[in-house]
Amino acid sequence: MTAEMQAPETTYPTTHQGIIDFVTEVAALTQPDRIHWCTGSDEEWTELTDALVATGTFTRLNPAIKPNSFYAASDPIDVARVEDRTYICSVNERDAGPTNNWMAPDEMKKKMRGLYAGSMRGRTMYVIPFVMGHVEAERPMFGIELTDSAYVTASMRVMARMGTAVLDRMTELDAEFVPCIHSVGHPLEPGQADVAWPCNDTKYIVQFPEERAIWSYGSGYGGNALLGKKCYALRIASVMARDEGWLAEHMLILKLTSPAGTVKYIAAAFPSACGKTNLAMLQPTIPGWKVETLGDDIAWMRVGEDGRLWAVNPEYGFFGVAPGTNEHTNPNAMKTINKGNSVFTNVALTDDGDIWWEGLENPPASATSWKGEPWGPQSEELSSHPNSRYCTPIKQCDILAAEYDDPRGVPIDAILFGGRRKTTVPLVFEARDWTHGTFLGATLSSETTAAAVGAVGVVRRDPMAMLPFIGYNAGDYFGHWINVGKDNDAAKLPKIFYVNWFRRDDEGGFLWPGFGENSRVLKWVVERIDGQAAAVETPIGHVPTPESLDTEGLDLTPEALAAALAVDADEWRAELPQIQEWFEKFGDDLPGVLWTELDGLRARLGG
Ligand code: GDP
Numbered sequence: 334m335t336a337e338m339q340a341p342e343t344t345y346p347t348t349h350q351g352i353i354d355f356v357t358e359v360a361a362l363t364q365p366d367r368i369h370w371c372t373g374s375d376e377e378w379t380e381l382t383d384a385l386v387a388t389g390t391f392t393r394l395n396p397a398i399k400p401n402s403f404y405a406a407s408d409p410i411d412v413a414r415v416e417d418r419t420y421i422c423s424v425n426e427r428d429a430g431p432t433n434n435w436m437a438p439d440e441m442k443k444k445m446r447g448l449y450a451g452s453m454r455g456r457t458m459y460v461i462p463f464v465m466g467h468v469e470a471e472r473p474m475f476g477i478e479l480t481d482s483a484y485v486t487a488s489m490r491v492m493a494r495m496g497t498a499v500l501d502r503m504t505e506l507d508a509e510f511v512p513c514i515h516s517v518g519h520p521l522e523p524g525q526a527d528v529a530w531p532c533n534d535t536k537y538i539v540q541f542p543e544e545r546a547i548w549s550y551g552s553g554y555g556g557n558a559l560l561g562k563k564c565y566a567l568r569i570a571s572v573m574a575r576d577e578g579w580l581a582e583h584m585l586i587l588k589l590t591s592p593a594g595t596v597k598y599i600a601a602a603f604p605s606a607c608g609k610t611n612l613a614m615l616q617p618t619i620p621g622w623k624v625e626t627l628g629d630d631i632a633w634m635r636v637g638e639d640g641r642l643w644a645v646n647p648e649y650g651f652f653g654v655a656p657g658t659n660e661h662t663n664p665n666a667m668k669t670i671n672k673g674n675s676v677f678t679n680v681a682l683t684d685d686g687d688i689w690w691e692g693l694e695n696p697p698a699s700a701t702s703w704k705g706e707p708w709g710p711q712s713e714e715l716s717s718h719p720n721s722r723y724c725t726p727i728k729q730c731d732i733l734a735a736e737y738d739d740p741r742g743v744p745i746d747a748i749l750f751g752g753r754r755k756t757t758v759p760l761v762f763e764a765r766d767w768t769h770g771t772f773l774g775a776t777l778s779s780e781t782t783a784a785a786v787g788a789v790g791v792v793r794r795d796p797m798a799m800l801p802f803i804g805y806n807a808g809d810y811f812g813h814w815i816n817v818g819k820d821n822d823a824a825k826l827p828k829i830f831y832v833n834w835f836r837r838d839d840e841g842g843f844l845w846p847g848f849g850e851n852s853r854v855l856k857w858v859v860e861r862i863d864g865q866a867a868a869v870e871t872p873i874g875h876v877p878t879p880e881s882l883d884t885e886g887l888d889l890t891p892e893a894l895a896a897a898l899a900v901d902a903d904e905w906r907a908e909l910p911q912i913q914e915w916f917e918k919f920g921d922d923l924p925g926v927l928w929t930e931l932d933g934l935r936a937r938l939g940g
Pocket residue numbers: 603604605606607608609610611612629653654655656657658662834835843846847848851
């Protein structure tokens with residue numbers, strides 16, 4: 334740093350030297366006009382959102398319909414996570430391999446320091462003290478995000494516990510924290526007008542796993558810019574979890590209560606835009622069953638003294654896919670967002686100041702599309718980007734489980750893996766044991782979605798739905814999962830299942846109605862755990878007999894149900910070379926037991 338690169342004046346509301354140094358250094362490098370230390374107060378929210386309205390980033394929605402809520406449209410080049418621009422910069426390349434992009438940390442830092450130099454000119458640098466999980470946790474997981482985006486700051490307030498209370502606790506504990514730098518990469522020269530969605534063609538989303546640091550540049554989109562979420566709570570936390578013997582996973586957490594009052598906790602890993610948020614808030618269609626939500630995206634799980642796997646949701650809000658959300662598919666999400674205090678990005682804006690998206694009831698006669706163009710029901714283009722999102726406080730969810738506020742979390746009874754597959758994968762089946770369940774997770778496959786930039790609908794392996802989020806060598810990650818089973822009493826660990834809501838019939842329609850009807854699958858899962866429901870043993874695992882699934886009142890032909898549950902040996906034999914090729918990528922880093930599992934599957938399929 335040179336002498337003329339001075340940080341702007343600021344009064345430090347903390348004596349934590351590590352935080353002071355971090356803020357000073359980054360400010361000297363990025364040269365913001367102002368530094369704002371976030372308090373998290375309502376007044377601050379009002380100031381921020383007023384400023385966002387003034388710059389045109391936000392449009393205030395009609396307060397009579399969506400109080401204290403805002404619409405934003407991004408630059409069309411900044412709509413989703415950028416996996417090809419995401420790096421794990423471990424000291425050794427092997428520790429990022431073979432599923433992540435890698436660059437040597439020094440080389441990446443040099444490159445990014447060049448990009449960050451002066452990148453906040455003309456802007457405010459917001460200092461966001463935050464904690465993922467509970468501030469009263471045994472070991473609170475702190476972070477400081479420095480960002481030049483007011484949009485990111487407002488969104489972080491919804492998605493994470495942040496502000497003065499967190500900073501004070503960090504100061505009191507002289508706590509370690511994950512330093513997170515974020516710049517949209519759009520400095521303003523004196524007199525230069527701002528744009529509604531500043532960003533940069535050049536994007537880098539970088540994790541330094543040994544240093545536990547995150548540097549992000551060029552994007553304002555959620556998963557790229559709200560650094561507490563995917564970057565910290567998955568990529569960096571997965572490295573911490575490897576070192577400390579716990580699991581940081583891309584999973585929803587739900588509480589299921591049976592008519593008899595029996596409670597079970599279920600975690601489920603599906604790739605982005607494959608149904609986590611919907612399942613987390615499911616409204617059961619079977620009488621007497623109740624679902625409550627604990628989390629919709631991320632689960633931190635550790636084995637407790639009782640030998641059970643305890644899970645907490647480190648987040649404070651929902652960042653949900655908008656299209657497809659409606660009163661039928663997800664009434665609980667609709668109630669949550671209708672209470673207001675939410676941000677909607679890349680949906681359509683209606684003429685009466687409300688929002689709309691594909692799949693929502695009552696299409697407006699006219700609206701403005703996410704691209705800012707006039708839109709009507711006859712338009713050929715979509716009103717909303719397929720990855721448009723609502724960002725809403727979790728505390729507004731009527732079915733939030735009381736245990737959400739317990740720093741110990743909840744003991745998980747079942748883990749579901751799942752993805753989007755048009756063929757091959759039945760509605761639900763049960764793994765034989767933990768190692769087989771790890772094999773199912775490690776070979777999870779799903780069609781790509783709009784949640785990441787790139788082709789949509791291409792089948793790829795997405796292990797444990799963590800492909801873009803494993804912060805270290807994926808072979809080691811599989812080994813870590815295997816070890817959790819080995820080092821603990823298997824009888825107390827959750828049972829593992831695999832689900833697929835997305836199998837299609839010959840006409841391309843979904844075989845299974847999904848959404849609230851998925852409660853029937855959850856019922857089968859908990860009945861299996863309690864040794865009640867019947868299953869047939871197939872080469873891939875235990876599949877429900879058609880009678881063991883509660884289909885009372887379900888509008889589904891026996892043929893469709895049979896097709897949804899079918900295990901077609903030919904289809905599965907076609908998977909074998911794909912799994913073989915996938916495993917070969919990992920070379921000697923793949924735990925041998927996973928090869929044994931593949932051999933077993935091959936043998937059971939008769940070749
Ligand atoms: P997440 O990104 O994993 O949280 O996925 P979401 O729950 O937001 O869902 C992504 C998309 O999948 C949305 O358009 C949903 O409407 C759709 N979806 C979710 N659950 C189901 C289901 O059970 N069946 C079908 N057909 N679609 C679903």
